[in-house]
Amino acid sequence: MDSLIQATGLTKRFGDLVAVDGIDFSVPPGETFGFLGPNGAGKTSTMRMIGSTSPISDGDLTVLGLDPRTEGPRLRSRLGVVPQENNLDEELSLYDNLMMYGRYFDMSRSEIRDKIDELLEFVQLTEKRDVKISALSGGMKRRVVIARGLINTPDLFILDEPTTGLDPQARHILWDRLYRLKQQGVTLIITTHYMDEAEQLCDRLVIMDNGSIVAEGSPRSLIDEHSPGEVVELRFPVGVLETLNSQIEDLAERTEILADRALVYTDDSERTIAIVNDNGLEPEMVLARRSTLEDVFLRLTGRTLVE
Amino acid sequence: MATPLSLRIVEAEARIYRRTWRGSVVSTFLNPILYMLAMGVGLGSLVDANMPGGVDGVPYLTFIAPGILVASAMQTGAGEGAWKVMGGIEWQKSWQARVASPISVEGLLLGHIYWATARVFFVSVVFAVIIAAFRVAPLLESLLAVGPAVLVGAAMLSATTAYTVRLKSPAGLPMFFRFVVIPMFLFSGAFFPVTQLPGWLQPLAVVTPMFHGVELARAIVVDQSPAIAWWVSVLYLSAWIVGFSIMSVGPMRRKLNP
Numbered sequence: 072m073d074s075l076i077q078a079t080g081l082t083k084r085f086g087d088l089v090a091v092d093g094i095d096f097s098v099p100p101g102e103t104f105g106f107l108g109p110n111g112a113g114k115t116s117t118m119r120m121i122g123s124t125s126p127i128s129d130g131d132l133t134v135l136g137l138d139p140r141t142e143g144p145r146l147r148s149r150l151g152v153v154p155q156e157n158n159l160d161e162e163l164s165l166y167d168n169l170m171m172y173g174r175y176f177d178m179s180r181s182e183i184r185d186k187i188d189e190l191l192e193f194v195q196l197t198e199k200r201d202v203k204i205s206a207l208s209g210g211m212k213r214r215v216v217i218a219r220g221l222i223n224t225p226d227l228f229i230l231d232e233p234t235t236g237l238d239p240q241a242r243h244i245l246w247d248r249l250y251r252l253k254q255q256g257v258t259l260i261i262t263t264h265y266m267d268e269a270e271q272l273c274d275r276l277v278i279m280d281n282g283s284i285v286a287e288g289s290p291r292s293l294i295d296e297h298s299p300g301e302v303v304e305l306r307f308p309v310g311v312l313e314t315l316n317s318q319i320e321d322l323a324e325r326t327e328i329l330a331d332r333a334l335v336y337t338d339d340s341e342r343t344i345a346i347v348n349d350n351g352l353e354p355e356m357v358l359a360r361r362s363t364l365e366d367v368f369l370r371l372t373g374r375t376l377v378e
Numbered sequence: 379m380a381t382p383l384s385l386r387i388v389e390a391e392a393r394i395y396r397r398t399w400r401g402s403v404v405s406t407f408l409n410p411i412l413y414m415l416a417m418g419v420g421l422g423s424l425v426d427a428n429m430p431g432g433v434d435g436v437p438y439l440t441f442i443a444p445g446i447l448v449a450s451a452m453q454t455g456a457g458e459g460a461w462k463v464m465g466g467i468e469w470q471k472s473w474q475a476r477v478a479s480p481i482s483v484e485g486l487l488l489g490h491i492y493w494a495t496a497r498v499f500f501v502s503v504v505f506a507v508i509i510a511a512f513r514v515a516p517l518l519e520s521l522l523a524v525g526p527a528v529l530v531g532a533a534m535l536s537a538t539t540a541y542t543v544r545l546k547s548p549a550g551l552p553m554f555f556r557f558v559v560i561p562m563f564l565f566s567g568a569f570f571p572v573t574q575l576p577g578w579l580q581p582l583a584v585v586t587p588m589f590h591g592v593e594l595a596r597a598i599v600v601d602q603s604p605a606i607a608w609w610v611s612v613l614y615l616s617a618w619i620v621g622f623s624i625m626s627v628g629p630m631r632r633k634l635n636p
Contacts, residue, residue: 085636119636122478124474124477124478124634124635125635125636126635143482144383144480144481144482145480147478147479147480148479148480150478152478154474154475154478156471156474158470158471158472158474158475159470159472159475160394160470160472161470162394162397162398163393163394163397164397167393167397170393171389171390171393171394172475172479174386174389174390175383175386175390175476175479175480175481176479176480177382177383177386177480219475
């Protein structure tokens with residue numbers, strides 16, 4: 072088997088709740104693979120099963136050729152994990168946190184020491200080596216967690232919402248670091264509910280909703296397949312949008328009326344805007360843009376990603 | 379597999395302690411001295427004045443020294459089983475990070491129990507040296523009394539861990555200290571013989587781990603035989619340690635490996 076991860080009918084149940092509902096996917100070596108979906112879609116449960124920290128309810132899963140059910144410790148020794156929360160020891164320095172974690176992998180102290188130097192340089196925190204975690208910003212803590220996940224030189228690196236809650240600058244620094252890992256050939260698995268993150272980083276992704284995979288492909292192919300090339304966003308003064316529903320629906324084959332704006336899917340946004348003006352619609356604001364994964368998600372589920 | 383990696387947890391806790399020991403050093407060294415002075419010497423002078431034969435045949439300071447030794451081991455064990463576990467699982471969630479490494483839930487639990495027992499041992503040795511310094515007993519005898527103290531500490535550590543891993547919110551911890559730990563501290567024979575308790579309460583005192591430890595430690599320091607055969611108490615305390623450790627595994631796995 073050439074895939075690093077092979078899942079067939081993978082299922083996770085919590086009592087009556089089905090968190091992951093029989094999903095199939097496989098990830099070849101060197102790929103950056105994404106799980107995109109809203110909160111509660113089953114992304115984290117899937118990641119936990121891959122990371123062998125949550126038992127599989129049903130189906131088959133092979134990770135790095137190992138069975139997470141029976142070979143958990145061996146599997147985890149070859150994984151790097153960045154969980155959703157920064158579960159670092161706040162009272163300890165970066166160095167102590169990384170040294171402690173490396174020891175869980177039975178590495179020698181001198182081996183870990185060399186690795187710490189290398190990793191702190193990689194996440195650009197060398198000068199913070201002896202600073203307590205509690206004194207770091209959110210973005211810096213996230214980078215420490217990434218360094219910690221790489222301490223054992225993993226064959227597979229799993230990141231659960233790596234940039235949630237970070238400011239744009241911190242997100243871009245993180246993306247840059249993850250992109251470098253990708254360039255080095257590290258296989259990355261990422262969950263996110265940011266469309267731009269998935270578009271930036273992922274070679275291939277699945278869109279999850281309610282525990283199921285609703286679409287799969289590269290970001291570009293998903294957009295091409297499920298959404299026309301361009302989107303015109305129209306904003307109207309409060310109360311006006313509701314009165315224009317039928318007129319907006321006439322503008323194109325596919326339109327979407329959201330709470331605060333209308334989306335018109337089109338192949339030619341200039342023509343659409345001309346029609347808007349010809350029909351006497353007077354939007355407060357008009358925005359023409361390329362369609363994104365967000366539009367794909369909306370198309371597939373009828374809902375926006377971040378609500 | 380579990381055992382060697384659980385020693386990595388001990389190593390990690392020692393690393394954490396090396397950075398945070400200042401917070402606990404006062405209670406470790408000063409509390410025993412304060413207890414010995416206030417209860418043993420201060421209150422003791424009143425007690426001895428009114429009881430010419432002493433309490434159970436010995437001066438009050440001699441009577442309570444092994445009692446407070448065991449009581450403080452009991453408190454240390456309960457504290458480690460409560461705050462350490464709640465912090466690892468719910469607050470810092472550093473235990474989630476640990477089980478994402480090759481360490482298993484069982485290895486993590488064992489490491490936690492090893493380390494916390496070592497803490498109880500250290501606190502008890504300090505206390506024993508202070509008891510000897512107050513000339514209550516020769517150093518060797520008071521150090522021997524550390525044995526039952528550590529058994530009691532580990533028993534309470536296991537029981538408190540089993541309780542904490544079952545909690546849905548940290549609010550259950552102050553309740554536990556108010557209604558279990560503090561009453562046990564006061565009424566398990568450290569400060570007065572349990573025969574002074576109302577008859578219906580005495581069986582309750584006798585089933586606490588602390589009672590058994592106090593009996594054993596006092597027997598060593600005062601050179602008398604305990605009310606209950608020593609091996610019965612040792613078996614009883616060991617059963618607490620093993621039983622509650624096993625009872626911790628299931629809920630701990632449900633929290634860390636959901």
